[in-house]
Amino acid sequence: MYRSLFPHDLFAELDRLQREMGSSLGTSPSIRGLGRGGFPAINVGGTTNSVEIYAFAPGIDPAAIEVQLEKGVLIVSGERDPDLPAEDAKATVHIRERFSGRFRRVVSLPDDIDPDQVSARYRDGVLHVSIQRREAALPRRISVE
Amino acid sequence: MNDKTRNRNPEAAGTSEAALLPAVDVFEDATGITLLADLPGVTKEQLHLHLEADSLSIEGEVALETPEGMEATHAEVSLPRFRRVFTLSKELDGHKVTAEFRNGVLKLRIPKLEHAQPRRIEVQVA
Structure with missing residues (x-):
């Protein structure tokens, strides 16, 4: 799928x-x-009754991720500590590609979302925010008499 | 330890499916090499590590919970798979690799062979 x-x-x-x-x-x-x-990478998808946002932010304590919803904008921010060895450890860094430091990403949302029906889960390094669309915005079939 | 992902013939690897290159950190100290790889969305069951001769491959399938009938409108993670292959040098001990996988971050520790570990040599005074 x-x-x-x-x-x-x-x-x-x-x-x-x-x-x-x-x-x-x-x-x-x-x-x-x-x-x-950018970090985290973001995928956005939608169904007729919800908007789904996936932020790929591995290796972060879920409590340290801040998710804010304001004025039709979703903001994901937080900080990722570098996992590199301490300066005094006699270590050589061969490859350094992983992001570290503060991050903040903003996703603009469609107009029909319901800011009171949001859920956020963090699993396997992916933050999944699901926002329901307002009832009134759901497509309705109108019967013809 | 060399990154061989790009030079590899996909057919020789047994799979030709396109995959994303995970971001990694590699550092080396006196006793071995530590490798960290970002594999978000990969579950422990779908992470596959293979060590064959001197080739170490990391492969993971991304599994997201998607509601019925979801249509993607924007995708930065555009493939459901991560893959990266490294070549180990001969002083590394492939039999003693340890792996931890937590919150989408893989941590591999590859120790050096005993004879390659640093030793302090006592100086005898005659």
Whole structure:
């Protein structure tokens, strides 16, 4: 099911290639930077009665993630501690790609969400926020007399 | 320890399915190498670690709880799979690798072979 929701296609592959090339050259393709390759990566999906947001933020204490909903905007923020060895440990860092430090990402939400019906769960490093849509906004079938 | 993911022939690896490259940290101290990998959305059951000869592969399937009939509108994690392959150098002891997996972060500890560990050599005074 997941596979069909986020299918891998040629464009996704090209996009991945571009991002990898960009990061290996040390250049950021966008002046805003956050659009792609920001932390945490975010997937958004929707059904007729809810909006689902997935933030891929592994290795964080769930209590340290702040999720705020205000004026139709969802803000996910927090901090991830670096897992690198202490300075005085005689260690060599060979690869350092994982994000550390403070993060904050903002997702604008559709108009029909109900801010009172939100649930957030953190599992396997993914924060899943589910927001219900308002009853009045649900599609209704109108019978023709 | 070299990252061989990009040079690898996908057919030789037994799978040709596209996968995302997980972000990793690798550091080395006197007794071994520590590798940390971000694998968000991968459950312990769907994480596969393989060590064959000197090749270490990390592979995980992403499983998210999605409600019935969900349509994706924006996807930065666009593939349901992570994969990365490393080549271990010969002073590392592949038989003693230990792995921890918590909140989507894999922590591998690969010790060096005993003869490769640093030793203090006593200086005898004649």
